Amino acid sequence: MKGVLPTDRRGVRELGAEDLVGWDEVTHGVVLNSFDGIVEDVAQVAPEERPYSDFNSYTATVASWRVIKPVYNRDICIDCQNCWVWCPDTSIISRDKQMLGIDYDHCKGCGVCVEVCPTNPKSLLMFAEAQEPEDALAKWPEKKKKEKK
Amino acid sequence: MAITSIKNLKEFSTVNERFEGAHLLCPGCAHSMIVRELMNATDDNLVISSATGCLEVCTAVYPYTSWDTSWIHIGFENAASAVSGAEAMYKARKRKGTLKDPDAPVKFVAFGGDGATYDIGFQWLSGAVERGHDFTYICLDNENYANTGGQRSSATPVGAHTTTAQAGRVSYGKKQKKKDMVAIMAAHGAPYVAQLAPNKWKIMAKGFQKALETEGPCFINTVSACTTEWKFDPKDTIHITDLATDTLMFPIYEIIDGHELNILYRPKNIIPVEEYLAAQGRYKHLFKPENKHVIERIQKEIDEKWEYLQRREESRV
Amino acid sequence: MADKMELNEVEVWDGNYAAAQALRQAQIDVVAAYPITPSTPIVETYGAFVANGYIDGEYVMVESEHGAMSTCVGAAASGGRVATATSSQGFMLMVEVLYQASGMRLPIILNVVNRAIASPLNVRGDHGDMYAGRDSGWVQLDAFNAQEAYDLNLCAFKIAEDVNVRLPAMVHQDGFLTSHTAQNVSPLSDDEAYEFIGDYKAIDEMLDFSKAVTYGAQTEEDWHYEHKAKQHRALMDSYVVIDRVFAEFKEKTGREYKRVESYMMEDAEVAIVALGSTVETAIQAAEELRENEGLKAGVVAPRCFRPFPFEDIQEVLKDVKAVAVLDRSCPMGAMGALFNEVSASMYTTTSRPIITNFIYGLGGRDFSLEDAKHIFREQKGHADVGYITTQIQQFSGLRGPKLGFFESKRSK
Ligand SMILES: Cc1ncc(C[n+]2csc(CCOP(=O)(O)OP(=O)(O)O)c2C)c(N)n1
Ligand code: SF4
Ligand code: SF4
Ligand code: SF4
Ligand SMILES: [Mg+2]
Numbered sequence: 001m002k003g004v005l006p007t008d009r010r011g012v013r014e015l016g017a018e019d020l021v022g023w024d025e026v027t028h029g030v031v032l033n034s035f036d037g038i039v040e041d042v043a044q045v046a047p048e049e050r051p052y053s054d055f056n057s058y059t060a061t062v063a064s065w066r067v068i069k070p071v072y073n074r075d076i077c078i079d080c081q082n083c084w085v086w087c088p089d090t091s092i093i094s095r096d097k098q099m100l101g102i103d104y105d106h107c108k109g110c111g112v113c114v115e116v117c118p119t120n121p122k123s124l125l126m127f128a129e130a131q132e133p134e135d136a137l138a139k140w141p142e143k144k145k146k147e148k149k
Numbered sequence: 150m151a152i153t154s155i156k157n158l159k160e161f162s163t164v165n166e167r168f169e170g171a172h173l174l175c176p177g178c179a180h181s182m183i184v185r186e187l188m189n190a191t192d193d194n195l196v197i198s199s200a201t202g203c204l205e206v207c208t209a210v211y212p213y214t215s216w217d218t219s220w221i222h223i224g225f226e227n228a229a230s231a232v233s234g235a236e237a238m239y240k241a242r243k244r245k246g247t248l249k250d251p252d253a254p255v256k257f258v259a260f261g262g263d264g265a266t267y268d269i270g271f272q273w274l275s276g277a278v279e280r281g282h283d284f285t286y287i288c289l290d291n292e293n294y295a296n297t298g299g300q301r302s303s304a305t306p307v308g309a310h311t312t313t314a315q316a317g318r319v320s321y322g323k324k325q326k327k328k329d330m331v332a333i334m335a336a337h338g339a340p341y342v343a344q345l346a347p348n349k350w351k352i353m354a355k356g357f358q359k360a361l362e363t364e365g366p367c368f369i370n371t372v373s374a375c376t377t378e379w380k381f382d383p384k385d386t387i388h389i390t391d392l393a394t395d396t397l398m399f400p401i402y403e404i405i406d407g408h409e410l411n412i413l414y415r416p417k418n419i420i421p422v423e424e425y426l427a428a429q430g431r432y433k434h435l436f437k438p439e440n441k442h443v444i445e446r447i448q449k450e451i452d453e454k455w456e457y458l459q460r461r462e463e464s465r466v
Numbered sequence: 467m468a469d470k471m472e473l474n475e476v477e478v479w480d481g482n483y484a485a486a487q488a489l490r491q492a493q494i495d496v497v498a499a500y501p502i503t504p505s506t507p508i509v510e511t512y513g514a515f516v517a518n519g520y521i522d523g524e525y526v527m528v529e530s531e532h533g534a535m536s537t538c539v540g541a542a543a544s545g546g547r548v549a550t551a552t553s554s555q556g557f558m559l560m561v562e563v564l565y566q567a568s569g570m571r572l573p574i575i576l577n578v579v580n581r582a583i584a585s586p587l588n589v590r591g592d593h594g595d596m597y598a599g600r601d602s603g604w605v606q607l608d609a610f611n612a613q614e615a616y617d618l619n620l621c622a623f624k625i626a627e628d629v630n631v632r633l634p635a636m637v638h639q640d641g642f643l644t645s646h647t648a649q650n651v652s653p654l655s656d657d658e659a660y661e662f663i664g665d666y667k668a669i670d671e672m673l674d675f676s677k678a679v680t681y682g683a684q685t686e687e688d689w690h691y692e693h694k695a696k697q698h699r700a701l702m703d704s705y706v707v708i709d710r711v712f713a714e715f716k717e718k719t720g721r722e723y724k725r726v727e728s729y730m731m732e733d734a735e736v737a738i739v740a741l742g743s744t745v746e747t748a749i750q751a752a753e754e755l756r757e758n759e760g761l762k763a764g765v766v767a768p769r770c771f772r773p774f775p776f777e778d779i780q781e782v783l784k785d786v787k788a789v790a791v792l793d794r795s796c797p798m799g800a801m802g803a804l805f806n807e808v809s810a811s812m813y814t815t816t817s818r819p820i821i822t823n824f825i826y827g828l829g830g831r832d833f834s835l836e837d838a839k840h841i842f843r844e845q846k847g848h849a850d851v852g853y854i855t856t857q858i859q860q861f862s863g864l865r866g867p868k869l870g871f872f873e874s875k876r877s878k
Contacts, residue, residue, distance in 0.1 A: 015171065018212055023692040023699070028632070029571030030685065030693050031670045032214040034678035042217050042678060043192040046165050050217075055680075057171040057213040065176065081158035085350050086387055088181040090170040097159040106170025110177035111384030194675040198540065211689045214680035219672035221543050222682035223566050227536035230528065234498060234540025235672055237524040241495040242546055242673065245522055247666075249674045273536065276529030
């Protein structure tokens, strides 16, 4: 099981680590199929149920781009979904109106989610990539007093 | 017709995404925020064309695609033609009964950067809109040719530094005004034209839905803050976009059937444009004393435009 | 449903009208086009068919030729039959998209009514536009008269759309000389023509929403080369399908096409290699020379400019002593393209005939029977002494001091 959802095909390889096949094996017309086989009405199929093909970037990881990463604190989160709507990398995993966590295969560590998180203290904070989540959670700041204007 | 519910964000977040991660757009890039939101605003099948530019070179690099829908890229200038060809084929095959699933709802969408839209693809877009194809064209307006390293476009605003309209000892950056693409597209008589911004997610999603549901060619200019070329920290994309809409640098409005103008967002406190400019490296030079007049000019033009938009709205013509 | 048209067994059509009729019979899904002389009548005639209920497909009159080919690409990727027509400047405006169409393996049919390229502007025929397409990855078939323009259009759909080819194809005809010259044409009935072409088979279509497909991905240095090589291979190998389609066409109509047409070559000592309507002039010259002067002259005409029939050229010219290759396009700083290709074919044989190059007919300059005869006689001169007695590149029908380039370094 990877991350918060049981999807086996997410981020299975680093970009550029795919097999460099010969001219006889590259796709016809440079076409890329997003899925293996038929998927009727993709918009009704949850990502964890889709047969992503090797050509789908969902199966690749860009985790190595990150130097800092967002850490999620479930205890404070109000499930407002701000982080979800503005994440540029489809890396906030929300299901049934609940924020479940971060997709660390696709998150690039931009920090947008932290900026738009409205709770006090924030439910998402940036930490060094190497920081263990448990340690990060242990260091979580206290609620900040509103600055008087 | 299947519209995702966008009553509130919680409900909106239940959609199944069709734009995948591990694309190559910069961390914090607004292009993908806009694209995701467009795709999430509908449950219908999508046929999407994209012009050459950051979005295209970052989302379909062999052997990967980030698109879970039909998608095509031909060249820099012809995204509107590509989608009009697909739409024409749809009509022909529907009539002839050769579609695999003739009842499946589908929407045709084109994405182009400001370079693709305001400059090189202007003619192709104009032609496709004039012909009345049923599609929505979305310009990802980051006010420069970002993919090729930040050159000027006709969407670059006065005073911005780009690599081909540089700020230097005797230059304050771009001298010419930004082209008013929204007005130009409205003048085509397109049934729905708007300028939208991702910080106002709900207004943007509703505008997208309106465009998708409107028959005929619709055009939307979206503000796409570019961390790399505007020179701000990636985490601040939404903050910068807030400044863009609240200084009225990017007013949010729609024009229906070429004439009915509605302002969709009125900032409670209108922020002086300095604050927006000061937040971005591309305007840094404007804060030298000799360039003060440029900031004044920008502010004046914003005020005039806002006045104009309000009068247009009031006059209901 | 579109109405059918009753056609006579023999019609009097010009090349443009013949091409437009073939397009109608192919039941195309999308025609996206833009007018330019001399191909305009194809688009107009098709428009008249649309206006009178003979067409079910979409007829999209776009804002430019670049837009036309771009719209064709979007349409073809959406799983249906697509065609258009152009000439000259319009062709040049399309060039970027020609490469994109073939790279995506989209079987679009483009009628090219050959015309010179500006500057200076000229509306008459030469092969400048045809040559500008030669590296674009399209099948290029050349019609020498109106009947062939009709026939080759029907064949082109069948070739391009074949699952083993899936490449776009051009059907060329000469501006005015063919496009505007009325001749007797024997068409097939609507049903026979459509039955010959067959239904379109969609592959990787964007309108099958159950199989999301991405067209036009970027490839950098680790992938680009393999894709281009694969595409080149497909075009190289397409001759198999071309031959098969020509054979089926012959069976249906009795009219025979070959990738390299040859006339009186069985015993020919000298030959002209040419393209387009010139071929008929050259044939007549050869016939008269044979009859009046006992000169064993023959004519070779690549019907198929791409894929270039390298081996068939070797075969047909193997026993010839001297060959003149005629290029109706100014090569600008080089030998003519057809000359180079024919020479390359023959250099890799043991016979290695003498080969010279003539530039001719630019911008619609007449190429007369006498011009052709003069060239044949000159070849005979080379053949008799065993070396090239003239400059290697010469200009036929050009006013002013004699122009020519390069001398043979080859002695007897
Ligand atoms: C015909 C052509 N001219 C120039 C280019 C080079 N080029 C590729 S993308 C691009 C700029 C894209 O700018 P824009 O449309 O604003 O998109 P962005 O990258 O900013 O999102 C340029 C100049 C090209 N690919 N094709
Ligand atoms: S850091 Fe950026 S990419 Fe990662 S989850 Fe947050 S918003 Fe998404
Ligand atoms: S923005 Fe913050 S509070 Fe809202 S869902 Fe995300 S983590 Fe939770
Ligand atoms: S350069 Fe700008 S537009 Fe391009 S990917 Fe980076 S942030 Fe996005
Ligand atoms: Mg741009």
